[in-house]
Amino acid sequence: xxxxxxxxxxxxxxxxxxxxxxxxxxxxxxxxxxxxxxxxxxxxxxxxxxxxxxxxxxxxxxxxxxxxxxxxxxxxxxxxxxxxxxxxxxxxxxxxxxxxxxxxxxxxxxxxxxxxxxxxxxxxxxxxxxxxxxxxxxxxxxxxxxxxxxxxxxxxxxxxxxxxxxxxxxxxxxxxxxxxxxxxxxxxxxxxxxxxxxxxxxxxxxxxxxxxxxxxxxxxxxxxxxxxxxxxxxxxxxxxxxxxxxxxxxxxxxxxxxxxxxxxxxxxxxxxxxxxxxxxxxxxxxxxxxxxxxxxxxxxxxxxxxxxxxxxxxxxxxxxxxxxxxxxxxxxxxxxxxxxxxxxxxxxxxxxxxxxxxxxxxxxxxxxxxxxxxxx
Numbered sequence: 001x002x003x004x005x006x007x008x009x010x011x012x013x014x015x016x017x018x019x020x021x022x023x024x025x026x027x028x029x030x031x032x033x034x035x036x037x038x039x040x041x042x043x044x045x046x047x048x049x050x051x052x053x054x055x056x057x058x059x060x061x062x063x064x065x066x067x068x069x070x071x072x073x074x075x076x077x078x079x080x081x082x083x084x085x086x087x088x089x090x091x092x093x094x095x096x097x098x099x100x101x102x103x104x105x106x107x108x109x110x111x112x113x114x115x116x117x118x119x120x121x122x123x124x125x126x127x128x129x130x131x132x133x134x135x136x137x138x139x140x141x142x143x144x145x146x147x148x149x150x151x152x153x154x155x156x157x158x159x160x161x162x163x164x165x166x167x168x169x170x171x172x173x174x175x176x177x178x179x180x181x182x183x184x185x186x187x188x189x190x191x192x193x194x195x196x197x198x199x200x201x202x203x204x205x206x207x208x209x210x211x212x213x214x215x216x217x218x219x220x221x222x223x224x225x226x227x228x229x230x231x232x233x234x235x236x237x238x239x240x241x242x243x244x245x246x247x248x249x250x251x252x253x254x255x256x257x258x259x260x261x262x263x264x265x266x267x268x269x270x271x272x273x274x275x276x277x278x279x280x281x282x283x284x285x286x287x288x289x290x291x292x293x294x295x296x297x298x299x300x301x302x303x304x305x306x307x308x309x310x311x312x313x314x315x316x317x318x319x320x321x322x323x324x325x326x327x328x329x330x331x332x333x334x335x336x337x338x339x340x341x342x343x344x345x346x347x348x349x350x351x352x353x354x355x356x357x358x359x360x361x362x363x364x365x366x367x368x369x370x371x372x373x374x375x376x
Contacts, residue, residue: 023060024058025056033124035055039053049071052072055067056070064079064082076130080125080128083341092255095254095256097128102177106175111131111133111250112130116129133250138238142291146242153292158293158297161302163247166305168227169306183261186264187321194324197328209354211358226260227259230253230265232268237252269322270298274288296312299315313371334354
């Protein structure tokens with residue numbers, strides 16, 4: 001066994017309160033793990049690992065801590081929950097392992113899970129080991145490798161939509177995931193569960209967030225369909241081959257996956273999508289410059305691929321749900337900063353969009369009341 005990584009291989013760096021611009025970076029201060037224990041576990045668990053051991057971090061995520069571990073010529077991905085207090089049911093590495101150890105058989109965009117580490121003495125929490133897949137993630141600009149395509153942004157948007165529709169086509173029983181969740185009552189459980197999460201991090205002046213939860217319950221669709229759903233499906237959880245914007249090759253972050261209403265996934269995607277009639281702060285910064293298709297085009301593409309009769313007005317409740325959940329997640333991240341559980345300066349800024357997001361969700365619910373709802 002080689003020695004634990006040297007300071008040269010995992011040297012922390014001081015990170016400004018701006019989004020990182022590289023796929024991998026040195027590990028942030030305070031987010032180091034017990035590298036010697038992790039190395040020993042990986043060598044004993046994953047076949048064929050030989051050579052020197054080193055670690056970098058994927059710095060752009062906001063919640064789970066994700067690392068690129070290299071042993072000789074083999075790269076792996078290691079994920080664990082964030083440091084500090086974790087909301088009940090969140091950051092579920094065992095759930096993510098269960099999904100990724102089976103889903104790849106029918107959905108090749110799901111990376112293969114290699115191991116689930118449940119011994120808390122190794123890195124302080126349960127952790128997941130998956131295969132590493134090279135590629136690019138589209139954040140706030142078209143990658144240089146796709147610049148040869150004038151329509152690259154539009155192609156990216158349609159490819160992400162296709163990847164979501166294809167996931168919802170997967171038969172859970174065909175991949176041994178029929179017990180992943182309970183479709184009946186899924187939407188009500190979602191709203192009540194996220195209301196509980198909000199109450200755990202609520203602050204004065206942000207009462208609108210709780211109001212949205214109550215309004216969501218009042219307008220709750222009655223559906224019991226049970227597709228495999230990702231529960232945080234968005235552009236930056238998708239990966240592309242560097243020069244090909246036409247197909248998503250990998251989808252990440254499966255720790256909230258379950259069986260439930262597939263329109264909740266589509267609503268989440270629409271929540272993150274830029275919208276000309278919404279405040280600029282709502283969309284992920286920079287997405288409005290990509291040349292993405294419109295929300296109406298996304299809905300039409302999804303409906304066509306799944307053989308559904310669906311328009312955007314049918315999805316207003318679901319988009320409001322996604323917008324509201326994003327507000328709660330932002331508040332959770334912000335409170336981790338307030339409690340001193342995160343050294344990532346970006347988390348100190350996550351509280352700003354909470355009220356605008358919740359206000360946007362209320363506006364969507366108002367529109368849903370005006371349009372009526374068709375959720376069949």
